[in-house]
Amino acid sequence: MRYPNPGGIMRFIHKIAILCLLLALGPMAMAKSKQQPPSPPQNQAPSPNDQVADRIFYQEAKLVEDMRKYTPMVETYIQNMKPDRELGAVPSSDKYFLGRLSLNEKGINDTKFEDRARKLGFFSRVLDRLNSFYKMNYVPLGFMQLVFLNNGFDKDHYELKYLRQQFLGEVRTVVFDVVPKPHNKGPHFVGRIWVEDQDYNIVRINGTYEPRSRMNFYFHFDSWRINMQPGIWLPAYIYTEESDAKYALLRGLSMKGQTRLWGYDLKHSGLQTEFTNMQVESPAKDVSDNSGFGANETMPVHSQHMWEREAEDNVLDRLERAGILAPDGDVSKVLQTVVTNMEVTNNLNIEPEVRCRVLLTTPLESFNIGHTIVISRGLLDVLPDEASLAMVLSHELAHIVLGHRLDTKYAFSDRMIFPDEEVFSEINVAQRDSDEQAANQKGLELLQNSPYKDKLASAGLFLRVLESRSHDLTWLINPHFGNRMAKGNSVLKMAPLVQSAPNLEAKNIQQLPALPLGSRIKLDPWDDHVEMQKSKPVSLLSVRDKMSFEVAPVFPNLVRVSAGTSEIVQKQDVQKQDVQKQEK
Structure with missing residues (x-):
C-alpha cells in the first residue's frame, strides 16, 4: 500500500488557499474599480463638437450663396517648369487666362476677356484641339473650381479632425484635417482647412480633390480668403503646384500657377463713389457772371488739348469701370515722382500734366493713353530697381514728348458703351513701329539727362534676362493694350541698353536681373486700390532663390476689418477724390 507524498499534499492545499483568496478579493477589487474610474488621457486633442462643425459647414455654404452677389475679375497665370542644372527649375512655357467669375443656379460660370490678337479662326481652333490631345490642356474653369469646396461639403460626407490653433497674420485660426467619409462617391476634397475663430469662416484651404485617374486629374492647391468687409471673407488668391504628377498614360507634369481675384466692389472703387457722396450746395451770394470778361475763353490750341484730355479721361474711366485699371493712388504718386525727375532734368514743361496709373493685370506691358502713362502690375513686380523703372517710364514719356497722341474718337462717349469683356478689342492704344523706334531713341536721350544715367546697367541687365526668357514666356510678354517689350529672342523696347549691360551670371547670387511676380505691388481685392509691399528684404540663400x-x-498677412476701419478708409478715399478735383 502506497501513501501519498506529504509535500505534494501541502502544495495542493496551498494552491487551493490562494485560489479561494483571489475569489474572495475579486468582487472587492471590481467594486473599487467602479468607485474610481481611470482618468482620461491628459494630452488627448479635442475633437470639434457638432455645433462648431455645423457652423463651418454652414459658413461655407453661405459663402457660395453670397458669391452670387459679386462678379470679381479672375486672372490665372500658369508656368510649366523644366529642370535646370544651376537654377533647379525654370519656366519652359506658360498659359494665361483673364475673365469674370459669376455664380448662378447651375454653378460657376466665367466670361472670358478676349485679346484682339488672340481671337482664333476655325483652322486655329482645330489646331488647338489637336494640340490639347497631346499635352495637358489647362481649362480656366477648372482652376476657378478651386475657389470653393465641392457641393457635398457637409457633415454627411466629411469629418473634421482637430489639429491645433495657429495665427495667420493677425488672425487666430483653428486648423482641421478634412477627411471624406468612406461612402463618399465622386470628386471629394482631401486636405486641411484653417478656420477663423470668431464666425468660423474658412480662410485657407490646402489640398486636392480625389479620386484621380488617367483621364481625370486634379491639381494640388492652396487657397486664401481675405476679410474685405466686416464679417465678409472672400476668395483672393489660389496657388497651384505639381512637381511629379503623372497623368494620361504616364505623362509627367511639373507646373506652378497663381489665380488672383479682385474687383468685388467695382461700383464703389475710385471715382465711382462720387455720385453717392455728391452734395448739393446752396447758391452762394457772391457768385457773379464773369463770362463777359473773357477769363474763361479758350484758344484753339487749348481747346484741342482739352478735347484730347477728354478722350484720355474717357478711356481711363472705362478701363477702371471694367476692373482692369487701379484707381489713382499712392503707387501712381511713386511713378509720378520718377517722371518728374526726368521732366525737371530735361527742362520739359508738358501741358496737360503727365499722369501715371497701374494696370491690374500680370502680363508685362507699358503704354501711354494721351498724357497718362500706364504700367501693368506684373511689370512693376519684376523690375529690380528705380533705374529700371525709369527706363520703362522714359520710353512712354518719349511718346508724349514726340506728340504721339491718342485717337480723339474716344472723346465721343458712345464709343465707351460696350461689354467689359470687349475692352481689349474696343480700345486700341498700340503705337506704330516707326513711333516705337522714335520713342526708343528719345527715351535714351531723356535717360542720359536724368539722375539715372549712371545706373542704367541694371536696366540693361533686366532687358537681357527678359530677352533670354521671352521665347518660353510668350503669354507673360503678350500685352493686352500696348506694344511688346520683346518678341522671340529679341528685345523691342529700349534695346540699345542691352548692348551696354553686363553678361548674365546664373551662378552669381549677387546679380538679380529681375524679381519674381508679386514682389512689389499689393492689390486690394475689394476696391482695386494698389500699394507698395511693406516687407523686409530677404537675403538669398542660393541662386535658386x-x-x-x-x-x-x-502668404497674405490676414487682418480683421472692423466697421470703424471700413468707414475710415471710405472717408479717406472721398477726401483724396476731393483733393484730386481741386488740383484739376
Missing part, C-alpha cells in the same frame, strides 16, 4: 519672372506661393 532668384526666381526671375517666376510664379511664387502667396
Whole structure:
C-alpha cells in the first residue's frame, strides 16, 4: 500500500488557499474599480463638437450663396517648369487666362476677356484641339473650381479632425484635417482647412480633390480668403503646384500657377463713389457772371488739348469701370515722382500734366493713353530697381514728348458703351513701329539727362534676362493694350541698353536681373486700390532663390476689418477724390 507524498499534499492545499483568496478579493477589487474610474488621457486633442462643425459647414455654404452677389475679375497665370542644372527649375512655357467669375443656379460660370490678337479662326481652333490631345490642356474653369469646396461639403460626407490653433497674420485660426467619409462617391476634397475663430469662416484651404485617374486629374492647391468687409471673407488668391504628377498614360507634369481675384466692389472703387457722396450746395451770394470778361475763353490750341484730355479721361474711366485699371493712388504718386525727375532734368514743361496709373493685370506691358502713362502690375513686380523703372517710364514719356497722341474718337462717349469683356478689342492704344523706334531713341536721350544715367546697367541687365526668357514666356510678354517689350529672342523696347549691360551670371547670387511676380505691388481685392509691399528684404540663400519672372506661393498677412476701419478708409478715399478735383 502506497501513501501519498506529504509535500505534494501541502502544495495542493496551498494552491487551493490562494485560489479561494483571489475569489474572495475579486468582487472587492471590481467594486473599487467602479468607485474610481481611470482618468482620461491628459494630452488627448479635442475633437470639434457638432455645433462648431455645423457652423463651418454652414459658413461655407453661405459663402457660395453670397458669391452670387459679386462678379470679381479672375486672372490665372500658369508656368510649366523644366529642370535646370544651376537654377533647379525654370519656366519652359506658360498659359494665361483673364475673365469674370459669376455664380448662378447651375454653378460657376466665367466670361472670358478676349485679346484682339488672340481671337482664333476655325483652322486655329482645330489646331488647338489637336494640340490639347497631346499635352495637358489647362481649362480656366477648372482652376476657378478651386475657389470653393465641392457641393457635398457637409457633415454627411466629411469629418473634421482637430489639429491645433495657429495665427495667420493677425488672425487666430483653428486648423482641421478634412477627411471624406468612406461612402463618399465622386470628386471629394482631401486636405486641411484653417478656420477663423470668431464666425468660423474658412480662410485657407490646402489640398486636392480625389479620386484621380488617367483621364481625370486634379491639381494640388492652396487657397486664401481675405476679410474685405466686416464679417465678409472672400476668395483672393489660389496657388497651384505639381512637381511629379503623372497623368494620361504616364505623362509627367511639373507646373506652378497663381489665380488672383479682385474687383468685388467695382461700383464703389475710385471715382465711382462720387455720385453717392455728391452734395448739393446752396447758391452762394457772391457768385457773379464773369463770362463777359473773357477769363474763361479758350484758344484753339487749348481747346484741342482739352478735347484730347477728354478722350484720355474717357478711356481711363472705362478701363477702371471694367476692373482692369487701379484707381489713382499712392503707387501712381511713386511713378509720378520718377517722371518728374526726368521732366525737371530735361527742362520739359508738358501741358496737360503727365499722369501715371497701374494696370491690374500680370502680363508685362507699358503704354501711354494721351498724357497718362500706364504700367501693368506684373511689370512693376519684376523690375529690380528705380533705374529700371525709369527706363520703362522714359520710353512712354518719349511718346508724349514726340506728340504721339491718342485717337480723339474716344472723346465721343458712345464709343465707351460696350461689354467689359470687349475692352481689349474696343480700345486700341498700340503705337506704330516707326513711333516705337522714335520713342526708343528719345527715351535714351531723356535717360542720359536724368539722375539715372549712371545706373542704367541694371536696366540693361533686366532687358537681357527678359530677352533670354521671352521665347518660353510668350503669354507673360503678350500685352493686352500696348506694344511688346520683346518678341522671340529679341528685345523691342529700349534695346540699345542691352548692348551696354553686363553678361548674365546664373551662378552669381549677387546679380538679380529681375524679381519674381508679386514682389512689389499689393492689390486690394475689394476696391482695386494698389500699394507698395511693406516687407523686409530677404537675403538669398542660393541662386535658386532668384526666381526671375517666376510664379511664387502667396502668404497674405490676414487682418480683421472692423466697421470703424471700413468707414475710415471710405472717408479717406472721398477726401483724396476731393483733393484730386481741386488740383484739376
